Amino acid sequence: MKVMTLSAVLLAGQLLIGNLASADVMGDPKAIEVAKERKARDLGWGTTEATVTMELKNAQGQKATRALRVKSLEVQGDGDKALTVFDSPRDVKGTAFLSFSHALEADEQWIYLPALKRVKRIASKNKSGPFVGSEFAFEDMTSFEVEKFSYEYVGEETVNDEMSFVLKQTPEYDFSGYSFMKVWVDQSHYRVQKVEYYDQKGALLKILLLSDYKLFKDKYWRPMKNLMRNVQTRKSTTLVTEEMTFDTDLSDDDFDKNSLKRVR
Template identity: 75%
Template structure:
């Protein structure tokens, strides 16, 4: 009888565990399958480093440019790690931003501001704020993890000459600045072609267009240009990748919040 009770307990525990796993991703089956395929096609890249030009444009069309260096480390069983270092101009040079993405837990982010000479942690309540004065929010600067959203399939459309699936994804994490996002994912390679971001009042806030995709390691697609337009303020920010390399000698210790002041 004791053994039977033990087996029964194990069965109950397994059932609850399976229910918990099933509850991690909400939405309709087709949309979830597309979201999972998008993620699956971008697993195994390891490490990469990129030189990026950030172009900020105000509502009058005036431009400001910044040069960045971005280092990324894949964490297969969780979200990825990324370190962004501002190299110019002088007013932002030395600014460093570190992000630890997570699939189920809250993302962790820190920023070092040379003028203050200290490392500041970005609180979860502040993640909807602008990333160093750009049209990207802090929450936009994390890796895509399927578990962060619930999903609905909206249909199919053509964007950038690509036949795409259209999904609605609703953030499942706390303090997002978005009520939901509308995402166009191409059928050919499951690359994101466009994203619309809707504010908490469900009004269109921003659009992101991804273009000039390049193939690396015969498997991993990366957009060379990401254009974020704020439709409410008429401002925009472009991220233009000038160089990118994979299989670099990065390691866990290169993503240390305690050494943000010393990164180069």
């Protein structure tokens, strides 16, 4: 079995006194080490704004396209905040989704639907539901926080031409739609290359493929393409990031649930 690099060992030690939440994480120490390094390599990015194209494909191969914008704010010592606004087509234009991810508490999510002209809070028991008719669930639209899962080290495998650690992640939060996920994390930069989602009966439900990674600020890797394929319904959703900007002028005031109706 391949031995972890010296830098990985040193970084794992640094994480013991790092910025991650202090709660105990359950599971295989080696798997936890990989998960923590994945998170540690993505700390300090601050703020981002992105324009994204969403392509929906049904079982018959028919396609529909949506345009959206995503604003994100890193929160020190907790999960991140994200605001998604749909610009087209007309039937979803003005829809706004706000998510407050948390490391130790239940995530908070709200959605504004123009047709109803009101802001609706997404109940925790509904987090496994589809995000605006896509193959992504509401629980998929949150930041990765190490403390949300327990971990098992599965092994190593090459995916997307990258030798990767394979982890089994089991949600430790309530009302997840998944019994567990298998996650492929590459050994070169600790980027997620692939995720398999298993339903509550333990059957494979969805596969997420992340590709076209781009390096920002000489430190932060972002996948420009995310393909979520539902193997049970044969539907898929692709998110393509057209443009992404870091260090934008965002603050907590830009992530206010009371102003979702006015977001443009």
